[in-house]
Structure formats: C-alpha cells, structure tokens
Amino acid sequence: MKQLLFFFLLISISIQSQDFSNVDNLVTDYPRFSNAQDLASKISTDFISDEEKARAAFFWLAKNIRYNLEEYYNPTQRSYNLSYATEEEKLQKLQAIKDKVVSDAFKNKTGVCEEYAQSFKKICDLLGLESEVIKGNVRNLPQEIGKPVNTSNHAWNAIKLNNKWIILDATWAAGYEYNGRWIRKFDPYFYNIPKEKIFKTHFPEDTLWVLRFGRISLQEFYNQPIYGHSFLSSKATLISPKKGIIRINASKKIELKFKHLAPNTLIYYTFKGMKFAQNPIITLENEITTLTINDVSRNSEFVLYINNEAALQFKTK
Numbered sequence: 001m002k003q004l005l006f007f008f009l010l011i012s013i014s015i016q017s018q019d020f021s022n023v024d025n026l027v028t029d030y031p032r033f034s035n036a037q038d039l040a041s042k043i044s045t046d047f048i049s050d051e052e053k054a055r056a057a058f059f060w061l062a063k064n065i066r067y068n069l070e071e072y073y074n075p076t077q078r079s080y081n082l083s084y085a086t087e088e089e090k091l092q093k094l095q096a097i098k099d100k101v102v103s104d105a106f107k108n109k110t111g112v113c114e115e116y117a118q119s120f121k122k123i124c125d126l127l128g129l130e131s132e133v134i135k136g137n138v139r140n141l142p143q144e145i146g147k148p149v150n151t152s153n154h155a156w157n158a159i160k161l162n163n164k165w166i167i168l169d170a171t172w173a174a175g176y177e178y179n180g181r182w183i184r185k186f187d188p189y190f191y192n193i194p195k196e197k198i199f200k201t202h203f204p205e206d207t208l209w210v211l212r213f214g215r216i217s218l219q220e221f222y223n224q225p226i227y228g229h230s231f232l233s234s235k236a237t238l239i240s241p242k243k244g245i246i247r248i249n250a251s252k253k254i255e256l257k258f259k260h261l262a263p264n265t266l267i268y269y270t271f272k273g274m275k276f277a278q279n280p281i282i283t284l285e286n287e288i289t290t291l292t293i294n295d296v297s298r299n300s301e302f303v304l305y306i307n308n309e310a311a312l313q314f315k316t317k
Contacts (some may be wrong), residue, residue: 023059024055026046030060032109039060043060050161053129057124058170061123062170062173062186063184065109065110065111065115065170065174067112067174067175069180069182098122099122101119102122105118116169116174117133117155117157118133120170121133121157129160130160131159131160132157133155135155135204135205135206136154136155137149137153137154137221138153138203139201139222141226141313142226142313143301145222145224145244148219149222156172158209166192167193167202168191172190172201173189189229189233194232196214198213199221201232203216203221223243225241225243225244226314227311227312228306228313230306230307234306236261236306238256239258239288244313245315246316246317248296253292253295254293255292256290256291256304257289257290257291258288259288260287266305266307267280268305270303271297271302273300277305280292280293281294296316299316
C-alpha cells in the first residue's frame, strides 16, 4: 500500500511540475494563424498527449494575441438581442456569438480577457478537450482591497486533464501594462495555477468553481492583500498579516512575517506619495523572516517590492 501511495504521489508531483519547454519551443515557430481551426489542426498533428495539446493552445494564445488596452479603458458595449423558439436554437445563437469573438481575436490578433478565454475554449473543443470559461473577479490595485464588487470583471479558463480540473489564465500569462503600454512577456505561473493559490488572485462568480478549489467568500477574497505574480511563483509564503488592510497602532510600526524567503533577497517598500523607496529592518529567527517598518502613515497605500517586483500591496488605516 505504501508503494502504491508513493506511486500516486509521484504522478501528482510530475503533473504539477511538468516541463513544457519542448512544447513551447515548437509552438514558438508556429505561424500567426488567422483562425482557430488551423491552429487546432497543427497542434493535433504535432502533439499526442492532452497535456501537451492544452499547453500548446495556451502558449500560442499568450504569445500571439496582444491585449487591447484601448478596449479595456474604453470598452465597447457588447449587447445582443436574441430571439429563439427552442433551447437548442438559443444555444446555437449563443455559440455563434462566441465564435465571432474568437474569429475577431484571430484576425486582429488583439483582445481582452473574453477573447483569450473564448479562444482557448474553442481550440479545446476542436481538439476534443473538456474545458470551460470561468467568469469572476480579480484585483490589481490597493484601492480595491476591502471593497467587494458583485459584477464580474474578468474571464479565464478551467480544463480537465487526467480527470482533474486545473485553472489557467491566458490573459495574465500574455504580459502586463507598464506606463500605459502593453508589455508582451509570457508568465508560465498562470498555466495550472497552484490550487492553494487560486483564490489569492481569482474568485469565480459560479459557486461550483469556488467549491471545487476551496472555501472562501467574496468579502474574504477582497479583504486579502494584493499578491504579485512573481511572489506567488516563488517558494516564499506570507504568514502575517493575512488581511489587506493593516490597522496602525500607537507605535506606528508594522511587521510582516514570511516563511522560505530566500536569503540575500532585495527588499524595499514605498508608501503612497513617497519619493524614494525605503528598506525595512530584516530579522531571521527559526526560519521565519520578519520585516519591520517604522513610522507608518495611516490611510495610505503600501507596496512591498521583492527583487524589484511588486510582491504585496496593502492599505493602512
């Protein structure tokens, strides 16, 4: 029995840490396909396993579809008047709308989260892979901490591989905004987001998807700090504070505690309006790293940087 359990443990580890470098290298040389059917046919020819096919579709979308910042900041109203006589006709018309979203994304090579998510779903359908589009909430700015929004603001995907659902987000894997420009940079963290970290960045509006990966409310999701992608992909974990709003006492001092924070890590912080970054006091005891920050301002926003990346964002009160 112990040998059997060890065998399954090895399988689980190998799935989580699978090396897709060969898949990514091959897909890098793919042409910029103008429709989903041609991409799916190429993937089906080049790859055998479902895991490789899913990764190939994800990687191609993240590398070839550019995020449309203009649409994000000035969204076009997408309203559709559907008339139908049967449920089957309704589903057909809804699918036609989704197919149009995918077609435009492939032709223009741009889109927002809806284009990425629907395109991935379409390719999976063509490849015979079971996948879903998930709508829900994400957060990016400290102003959003503690202020839940009931309407969804993002879309991403789930795919079933080896009888197990995994979460992925091709939009966030494609790059990021910097000073009003889109920077194309593939981030592998968002393919198969670790189960224990999904709710640090993504909250599904459908309760079914919440229950599949844990137990958390929308309010609890919004009450968290905002986690940076580079921090989540590291081995370090935040022990405290767990809340995104830090209440400042008379000492005007805050402490952040971490496990597995690598030695010689470059750490600094800023508060809103601060011209120059500051270094915290760093102490290490029993493998717990404590960062101490003095003279903290109330009613401000606080960003902690680790190795020049925004790792955590808080509000102070």
